Amino acid sequence: MKAIHIGCCGFPNAKQKYYRQFETIELQLTFYRFPKIETAQRWRDEAPKNFIFTMKAFQGITHTYFTPTYRRCNLRWDKEKLKRLGHFRPTEEVREVWERTLEIARILQARIIVFQCPPNFKFNKENAHNFLTFFESVKNGSFLFVVEFRSVWDKDWIRQHFSALNLIHCVDPFKEPPLTQGLRYFRLHGAPPGEKMYRYQYSDIDLQDLRQTVISQPQTEIYCMFNNMSALQDAMRFKEILKKSYG
Numbered sequence: 001m002k003a004i005h006i007g008c009c010g011f012p013n014a015k016q017k018y019y020r021q022f023e024t025i026e027l028q029l030t031f032y033r034f035p036k037i038e039t040a041q042r043w044r045d046e047a048p049k050n051f052i053f054t055m056k057a058f059q060g061i062t063h064t065y066f067t068p069t070y071r072r073c074n075l076r077w078d079k080e081k082l083k084r085l086g087h088f089r090p091t092e093e094v095r096e097v098w099e100r101t102l103e104i105a106r107i108l109q110a111r112i113i114v115f116q117c118p119p120n121f122k123f124n125k126e127n128a129h130n131f132l133t134f135f136e137s138v139k140n141g142s143f144l145f146v147v148e149f150r151s152v153w154d155k156d157w158i159r160q161h162f163s164a165l166n167l168i169h170c171v172d173p174f175k176e177p178p179l180t181q182g183l184r185y186f187r188l189h190g191a192p193p194g195e196k197m198y199r200y201q202y203s204d205i206d207l208q209d210l211r212q213t214v215i216s217q218p219q220t221e222i223y224c225m226f227n228n229m230s231a232l233q234d235a236m237r238f239k240e241i242l243k244k245s246y247g
Contacts, residue, residue: 003221004214005052006239009187012232015046021236024052026114026187026225031056033074034100040107054112054146054223055105060085060097061134063118087121088134098138105143112185112223114146114170123153135165146170146185155179173213174206183221190228201230207238211245 007024018025027043029035035043047053059069064086065079075082075097084091105113121127135145147162148170158179162169169180172189188210190200202210214222226235 002215002217002219004242005221005223006235006242007052007054007223007225008231008235009225009227010231015043019046019048019051022239023048023050024054024223024225026227027053027055027108027110030101030104031059031116032069032072034058035104037103037107040104044108053108053110054114054225055108055110056114056116058097058101061088061094061101062086062115062121064120067118087127088130090130090133094134098134110143112144112146112168114148114185114187116148116170117150119150121149122151123157128157132161132165135167144168144183148187173210182219183223184217184219185223186225188224188226188228188231188234190226190230190234198228200228202228202234202237204237207234207241210238211241214242215245 005024007022007026008018009026010028011018011025044053059067059073060075060082063069065082067086070082077093081093084093085097086094088094101113104110145166146168149158158169161167162180167180168183168185169178170185170187171178173186174188178184188202190198190202210224214224224235224238226232226238228234
C-alpha cells in the first residue's frame with residue numbers, strides 16, 4: 001500500500017488542532033526568516049512523535065536580495081553582504097545561511113528540505129553551474145532534498161543531474177509531471193490554467209483527478225502539500241477522497 005502524506009504549506013489553523021488532522025506540515029517561516037533555536041525545539045516537542053516536518057530552505061540560498069520577501073528577513077547584515085545571497089552562488093554568505101538552515105532542520109528532525117527557486121532563476125550556464133556546485137558540496141545525509149523550479153529548465157538536464165545528486169523534482173501535478181524517480185513531492189498551488197493562483201479552491205473533479213494521479217504513481221511514498229488559500233479545506237476533502245479509495 002502506498003504511503004500518501006497529505007498536509008499544508010504552513011499552519012492554516014492552531015498547531016494542536018492541525019496535529020490531530022494531519023501527519024505532516026511544510027514549514028514556510030523557515031524560508032522568510034530563521035526561527036529562534038528554542039522556537040524550533042518547541043515545535044518539535046509539541047508535535048506528535050511520528051509527525052513529519054518538511055521545511056523550505058531559507059530564501060538567502062535561492063532568492064537574491066532584491067526579492068520583496070527579504071522585507072521579512074531577520075538577518076542583521078549590511079546591504080553588501082545581503083547582495084551576495086541567492087541563486088545558489090558560491091559565496092560565504094550562501095554557505096552561512098545554508099548552515100543555519102541545516103541547524104534548524106536537525107532540531108526539527110525534518111525529513112525533507114524544499115528548495116523553491118524563484119522565477120528569475122533561469123536555465124543558463126551560470127545558474128546551472130552554481131546549482132550543481134552547491135548540491136555537490138552539501139551532504140543530504142538524513143535529509144531528502146526537494147527542488148521546485150518556477151521557470152523552464154531543460155528536462156534532460158534535470159533527469160541527468162537530479163539522478164546523480166539524489167535530488168527530488170517537485171512539481172504541481174496539475175501543471176507537469178515529475179522528472180525523477182523515487183519519492184513524489186507535489187506542491188498544489190491552486191492554479192489550473194486560466195485561474196487565479198492561490199485563490200483557487202479545488203473542485204471535486206480536480207481532487208478526483210489528483211486522486212487518479214496519486215494512485216497511478218508507481219512510487220510507494222507520495223507527499224501532497226496544499227499551498228492555496230483554501231489549503232485546509234482542500235486537504236481535508238482530499239483525505240476523505242483517498243480514505244474512500246483505500247478504506
